[in-house]
Amino acid sequence: MRIGVFDSGVGGLTVLRAIRDSFPNVDLVYLGDTARVPYGTRSPETVVRYSVECADFLAEKGIDLLVVACNTASSYAMDVLKERLRIPVLGVVEPGVKEAVKLTKGKVGVIGTQATIRSGTYQRLLESFGLEVFAKACPLFVPLVEEGLTEGDVVERVVEMYLSELKEAGVDTLILGCTHYPLLKGAIRNFMGDVQIVDSSEAVASALKGEVTDEGKGTTELYFTDRYQNLEKMVELIMGERMRTLPAGIGSQ
Amino acid sequence: MRIGVFDSGVGGLTVLRAIRDSFPNVDLVYLGDTARVPYGTRSPETVVRYSVECADFLAEKGIDLLVVACNTASSYAMDVLKERLRIPVLGVVEPGVKEAVKLTKGKVGVIGTQATIRSGTYQRLLESFGLEVFAKACPLFVPLVEEGLTEGDVVERVVEMYLSELKEAGVDTLILGCTHYPLLKGAIRNFMGDVQIVDSSEAVASALKGEVTDEGKGTTELYFTDRYQNLEKMVELIMGERMRTLPAGIGSQ
Numbered sequence: 001m002r003i004g005v006f007d008s009g010v011g012g013l014t015v016l017r018a019i020r021d022s023f024p025n026v027d028l029v030y031l032g033d034t035a036r037v038p039y040g041t042r043s044p045e046t047v048v049r050y051s052v053e054c055a056d057f058l059a060e061k062g063i064d065l066l067v068v069a070c071n072t073a074s075s076y077a078m079d080v081l082k083e084r085l086r087i088p089v090l091g092v093v094e095p096g097v098k099e100a101v102k103l104t105k106g107k108v109g110v111i112g113t114q115a116t117i118r119s120g121t122y123q124r125l126l127e128s129f130g131l132e133v134f135a136k137a138c139p140l141f142v143p144l145v146e147e148g149l150t151e152g153d154v155v156e157r158v159v160e161m162y163l164s165e166l167k168e169a170g171v172d173t174l175i176l177g178c179t180h181y182p183l184l185k186g187a188i189r190n191f192m193g194d195v196q197i198v199d200s201s202e203a204v205a206s207a208l209k210g211e212v213t214d215e216g217k218g219t220t221e222l223y224f225t226d227r228y229q230n231l232e233k234m235v236e237l238i239m240g241e242r243m244r245t246l247p248a249g250i251g252s253q
Numbered sequence: 254m255r256i257g258v259f260d261s262g263v264g265g266l267t268v269l270r271a272i273r274d275s276f277p278n279v280d281l282v283y284l285g286d287t288a289r290v291p292y293g294t295r296s297p298e299t300v301v302r303y304s305v306e307c308a309d310f311l312a313e314k315g316i317d318l319l320v321v322a323c324n325t326a327s328s329y330a331m332d333v334l335k336e337r338l339r340i341p342v343l344g345v346v347e348p349g350v351k352e353a354v355k356l357t358k359g360k361v362g363v364i365g366t367q368a369t370i371r372s373g374t375y376q377r378l379l380e381s382f383g384l385e386v387f388a389k390a391c392p393l394f395v396p397l398v399e400e401g402l403t404e405g406d407v408v409e410r411v412v413e414m415y416l417s418e419l420k421e422a423g424v425d426t427l428i429l430g431c432t433h434y435p436l437l438k439g440a441i442r443n444f445m446g447d448v449q450i451v452d453s454s455e456a457v458a459s460a461l462k463g464e465v466t467d468e469g470k471g472t473t474e475l476y477f478t479d480r481y482q483n484l485e486k487m488v489e490l491i492m493g494e495r496m497r498t499l500p501a502g503i504g505s506q
Contacts, residue, residue: 046479143396157407226299
């Protein structure tokens, strides 16, 4: 079985790794749109257009199932992608919400990019389960992680700036609604104290258990639309090993 | 006379405003590549490709002179753009350096995006004047400004984190090598104390004085490749008035 995974950049590799941990034998194809990251500050129309281009690229690689690892893309493009592709398409929002529903006592927080939070996709889905929802956009988290800053004074200040209101609201469960955020889990846990943290990457791997047969050659192909400066370092940081990275041409003229 | 100005996003509007202040009658056409901002984290090849697309778009609008307001693009793409276009092309690096040479007693600091600093363009040019140069990439400054954070605790911490070594080195002049940074000038000045600050946007307007005749209808056209969430607010913040913004299709398929 051949599974395609795309994200706006490298963050989705956390999802890829969780899938690999659960399914050692499937063949994985990853596309990171590093030439146009981040998606979280773009308009809905542009997010959908970029998502379609990424999905088409992976579809041409002969995948049997598509995982949309980017929360922003999952918030805006699922309907379009499901209609366009003739294979199962799974986003990160639904698995994260299901996990939160299992864990919470009633008050759920969700954090993500501006676009993800503004879409209201998480909020609507969580509220449909009768939960009280507190949502907060944290636009500096992605640049912090991309800069390699995951702890220390600056990180603590930024975490406090964004999460104070969720802490005061008394959320008992917090969804990390962006694939970069698991890398800040330590700082977030330190500040938030005793809350359940939902990491979508693990939730996605669990959600795949009904859909995926663990068969294949266990290959991993990584494509990126741009080979930027910290790329190899970020890939190693997340995947824990040197990976072969291939260029891709999406968005080029 | 019709002057084209492009930048990776909204930051170049600081340059546009400085040009308008000096030349009330010229016609100005601005392109902000908000669908692909930031350029400062991309590879040199991608920066050049995006720059060429922006320049071509403006060339089709019938401009007589092109200003590359983006420091990253000015660091990598000037040779290609000068060869490609049949009109004068001016970047922001050279005017900023000339201004610094006038002001400094010998120790110059330059700050910019990762790509700008890594290109070494500022450093080479400054060193050719026999100056001692201290360069530092400040990748969180752009996200801070885009988030509307230009003062306060978090900004002060980040400024301290990046600029401590330049302060300790005793630079007497600091070039703001990114069009977003003038919006952090207050915080930078507070931390750095008694240094001369070179704002490229003003330096560019001065450099144009030999090249530009102040004739035209005084029109301003603004194009953006994506209409993202804070766009109108940022345009107002920088231009100080409501401007008509038009969509553009660069990078679309």
